[in-house]
Amino acid sequence: MFGYYLDLALRSLRRNKALTALMVLAIALGIGASMTTLTVLHVLSGDPLPGRSGSLYYPQLDPRDGHGYLPGKTEPMDQMAWIDGMNLLQAKRADRQALMTGGDAAIQPENGAFDPFYEDMRFTTAGFFPMFGVPFEYGHAWGEAEDDAHARVVVISSQLNDKVFGGGDSTGKTLRLDGSAFRVVGVIGDWHPNPNFYDLNRKNYNENEGVFLPLSTSQDLGMAHDGSVDCWGNGGSGQAPDHDSPCAWLQFWVQLDSPAKVAGYKEFLLHYAEQQKALGRFQRPPNVRLRNVMQWLAYQQVVPDDVRLQAGLAFGFLLVCLVNTVGLMLAKFLRHAGELGVRRALGASRRALFAQLLVESGVVGLVGGAGGLLLALAGLWLVRRQPAEYASLAHLDPMMLLATFLLALGASLLAGLLPAWRACQVTPALQLKSN
Amino acid sequence: MHFRHILSALGRHRIAVCLLVLEIAFSCAVVCNALFLIGARLDRMHRLTGVDEAHLVEVGVRSVAPGSPEAIMAQTRTDLAALGTIPDVASVSIINQTLFGDSFSGSGVGLSDAPNAPTITVTQYFGNAQLAGTLGLKLVDGRWFKPDEFVSDEQLEGGGATVPVIITRALAEHFFPGQSAAGKVIYAFGTNRVVGVVDRLVQPKDYGPAESYEYAMLFPVNLSYAQGAYLLRVKDASQRDAVIRTALQALKGDGPLRLVSPKNARTLEAARAKYYRNDRAMAWMLVGVCLLLLIVTAVGIGGLASFWVAQRRRQIGIRRAVGATRSDILRYFQTENFLIATLGIVLGMVLAYGLNLVLMLHYELGRLPGWYFPVGAVTLWIIGQLAVLGPALRASHVPPVVATRSV
Numbered sequence: 001m002f003g004y005y006l007d008l009a010l011r012s013l014r015r016n017k018a019l020t021a022l023m024v025l026a027i028a029l030g031i032g033a034s035m036t037t038l039t040v041l042h043v044l045s046g047d048p049l050p051g052r053s054g055s056l057y058y059p060q061l062d063p064r065d066g067h068g069y070l071p072g073k074t075e076p077m078d079q080m081a082w083i084d085g086m087n088l089l090q091a092k093r094a095d096r097q098a099l100m101t102g103g104d105a106a107i108q109p110e111n112g113a114f115d116p117f118y119e120d121m122r123f124t125t126a127g128f129f130p131m132f133g134v135p136f137e138y139g140h141a142w143g144e145a146e147d148d149a150h151a152r153v154v155v156i157s158s159q160l161n162d163k164v165f166g167g168g169d170s171t172g173k174t175l176r177l178d179g180s181a182f183r184v185v186g187v188i189g190d191w192h193p194n195p196n197f198y199d200l201n202r203k204n205y206n207e208n209e210g211v212f213l214p215l216s217t218s219q220d221l222g223m224a225h226d227g228s229v230d231c232w233g234n235g236g237s238g239q240a241p242d243h244d245s246p247c248a249w250l251q252f253w254v255q256l257d258s259p260a261k262v263a264g265y266k267e268f269l270l271h272y273a274e275q276q277k278a279l280g281r282f283q284r285p286p287n288v289r290l291r292n293v294m295q296w297l298a299y300q301q302v303v304p305d306d307v308r309l310q311a312g313l314a315f316g317f318l319l320v321c322l323v324n325t326v327g328l329m330l331a332k333f334l335r336h337a338g339e340l341g342v343r344r345a346l347g348a349s350r351r352a353l354f355a356q357l358l359v360e361s362g363v364v365g366l367v368g369g370a371g372g373l374l375l376a377l378a379g380l381w382l383v384r385r386q387p388a389e390y391a392s393l394a395h396l397d398p399m400m401l402l403a404t405f406l407l408a409l410g411a412s413l414l415a416g417l418l419p420a421w422r423a424c425q426v427t428p429a430l431q432l433k434s435n
Numbered sequence: 436m437h438f439r440h441i442l443s444a445l446g447r448h449r450i451a452v453c454l455l456v457l458e459i460a461f462s463c464a465v466v467c468n469a470l471f472l473i474g475a476r477l478d479r480m481h482r483l484t485g486v487d488e489a490h491l492v493e494v495g496v497r498s499v500a501p502g503s504p505e506a507i508m509a510q511t512r513t514d515l516a517a518l519g520t521i522p523d524v525a526s527v528s529i530i531n532q533t534l535f536g537d538s539f540s541g542s543g544v545g546l547s548d549a550p551n552a553p554t555i556t557v558t559q560y561f562g563n564a565q566l567a568g569t570l571g572l573k574l575v576d577g578r579w580f581k582p583d584e585f586v587s588d589e590q591l592e593g594g595g596a597t598v599p600v601i602i603t604r605a606l607a608e609h610f611f612p613g614q615s616a617a618g619k620v621i622y623a624f625g626t627n628r629v630v631g632v633v634d635r636l637v638q639p640k641d642y643g644p645a646e647s648y649e650y651a652m653l654f655p656v657n658l659s660y661a662q663g664a665y666l667l668r669v670k671d672a673s674q675r676d677a678v679i680r681t682a683l684q685a686l687k688g689d690g691p692l693r694l695v696s697p698k699n700a701r702t703l704e705a706a707r708a709k710y711y712r713n714d715r716a717m718a719w720m721l722v723g724v725c726l727l728l729l730i731v732t733a734v735g736i737g738g739l740a741s742f743w744v745a746q747r748r749r750q751i752g753i754r755r756a757v758g759a760t761r762s763d764i765l766r767y768f769q770t771e772n773f774l775i776a777t778l779g780i781v782l783g784m785v786l787a788y789g790l791n792l793v794l795m796l797h798y799e800l801g802r803l804p805g806w807y808f809p810v811g812a813v814t815l816w817i818i819g820q821l822a823v824l825g826p827a828l829r830a831s832h833v834p835p836v837v838a839t840r841s842v
């Protein structure tokens with residue numbers, strides 16, 4: 001039966017090429033626009049560490065003074081002050097934990113092989129690598145012993161390894177940063193969490209630091225901090241954050257493997273805030289949060305407003321295209337009311353006619369979907385040529401490919417419902433008589 | 436025209452008419468809001484900075500191996516002197532943060548130093564005695580800094596000294612509405628007396644609430660090259676690229692191993708273009724969506740109209756046979772389209788207003804100005820008339836003899 005309907009649908013569509021082309025075009029334009037923006041949205045709101053992000057949490061404290069505090073409304077600070085970060089780190093209440101911040105330093109050639117250049121760096125404690133599951137191409141991460149010893153060791157990205165050492169196993173080689181010599185202990189493999197969830201002050205997408213080194217060592221050498229600094233009270237200006245100033249400039253991440261541990265850690269944070277208040281360091285009542293990666297990204301509204309606006313706009317466009325298609329389909333089905341009358345008179349049930357007409361709109365949807373896919377590919381190519389930092393990530397993955405056709409099919413069937421129902425209402429006798 | 440006849444004829448195609456009205460309404464709502472968004476982007480891109488953008492270039496230099504603060508300061512003086520001798524350079528200064536740059540430096544500022552006094556975040560520019568002149572700022576009240584008022588970065592941030600400050604007119608009006616700000620005191624780095632007010636200077640990049648974009652402070656601070664970037668004002672805008680090349684050479688040839696790269700040198704005009712590139716891309720995308728939307732709507736109108744013409748061939752023939760002229764038939768379809776479009780536009784205005792309210796909830800956006808409504812209405816009327824013209828002309832060419840034929 002389906003084959004017969006398909007045959008009828010193709011015949012009917014071929015008979016009225018202009019109208020068919022208009023319907024296909026409308027569906028294709030709507031699908032193309034929505035899939036382009038939906039793909040960008042999908043890429044940007046993706047999980048940076050699938051499988052791992054659910055157990056990674058970002059504790060937040062509120063060490064600020066009482067001014068401007070609205071109980072229950074004011075969110076705690078987005079970053080940690082040095083004292084709190086060190087206290088939480090040393091408490092070791094989580095399965096894993098790492099305290100970190102961003103920075104940059106000049107990389108110098110050993111023998112004038114290249115011009116010196118600045119590289120983004122991450123100053124972190126050793127927990128970073130096992131906690132985030134960072135893969136290593138060569139060597140390994142440093143351990144807590146190196147943190148404690150303020151060791152001059154670095155882990156570098158494979159891009160930097162290619163740039164400075166020409167690739168290969170560079171462990172044991174020396175890298176000069178801001179005039180100090182560091183020993184390379186590891187080279188990171190392919191690892192690009194998107195967005196760059198662990199420090200959203202940096203560029204959010206598609207860019208990793210080239211150099212990772214112990215936080216303790218970076219503080220010894222006074223390496224330049226790069227990122228946001230939030231100070232409160234009559235604090236420093238935040239140009240060069242130091243350990244005693246009332247400024248928050250570090251990120252602290254913990255790994256908590258079970259719901260019980262999450263609850264326990266939240267309890268610990270509250271307890272810590274109360275204790276600090278009793279000591280007179282905190283002024284506000286305990287105000288803490290413990291968000292996991294996806295909650296943190298949602299809270300920070302990582303997806304740019306523009307992208308959401310574009311997606312909304314594209315769906316508005318799809319809606320207009322659909323209404324348009326409904327109208328055209330209605331015209332098309334009613335034009336063939338005579339045939340439908342003949343089929344009804346020969347014994348076809350309303351249900352059969354309805355099914356046949358839906359097959360026809362489904363065919364339009366599939367062809368429109370294919371056209372929409374081409375338009376979406378062209379649209380994504382345009383997006384990739386945009387200046388936005390996420391641009392290069394805009395590619396269609398298999399899931400979005402499937403979604404394209406499902407959306408097209410669903411949209412066209414939806415668009416076909418009303419016209420098909422309307423066309424099935426024809427009275428066979430009247431149609432036969434009028435001809 | 437016989438509105439009543441048209442209406443009763445339309446009553447027989449209720450579903451199709453509803454669809455057309457809906458389509459016109461949706462596209463009217465989206466196009467009105469999209470045009471408004473485009474306008475908002477254009478306004479944003481054309482905000483003035485208050486500085487002489489056409490004649491400014493900036494050159495950033497970074498040290499590779501940090502030396503002593505004294506050595507860096509001495510090197511800075513050497514650099515400033517060298518840059519000042521470039522033929523096309525009118526003046527040279529150093530600035531802590533560049534306009535349209537990546538970073539924002541600001542402080543909490545209030546009218547009292549009590550711990551609980553309300554503060555707002557205001558961006559702060561540090562620079563030497565040449566900075567105001569190099570930027571091309573316009574003083575509207577008070578005076579410029581005196582030569583003996585310039586301090587070092589540490590002296591300012593120590594907060595002990597009472598360093599004078601120059602603020603923008605917008606900030607002056609925020610703190611001292613209706614009064615002269617000159618001579619008043621604000622609390623940013625300790626106690627700071629306002630000595631002057633400049634017409635306009637803006638944040639290096641948007642930060643905080645929209646009105647604070649025009650809030651800025653200028654402090655008399657002598658910086659080293661490691662704390663900021665060199666700012667050069669050229670005499671002739673066409674010489675900017677040549678000045679950048681000469682400046683890079685001068686800086687490279689002089690002094691210890693430093694990072695002097697064309698990547699850190701740019702004209703302010705290029706910086707502005709880069710800063711607003713996302714807005715520009717968004718505006719173009721909105722233009723594209725509007726055009727496509729109008730095309731799709733026109734196609735929908737034209738498609739249904741030609742269906743109706745085909746369906747009513749006989750009726751048209753009969754009307755022609757009983758005396759209707761071609762232009763009667765043409766006008767009939769045009770009036771019909773006008774009625775449908777008007778219904779759609781009325782509904783579309785309501786939707787446009789609703790959509791605007793939704794957008795205002797989620798984005799920083801103003802209320803849709805009233806004049807967008809008539810503009811949107813006229814656009815859709817024109818589109819509708821153009822779309823229906825083809826089918827209507829075809830209808831007017833239906834010969835009367837059709838009436839006598841059975842099929």
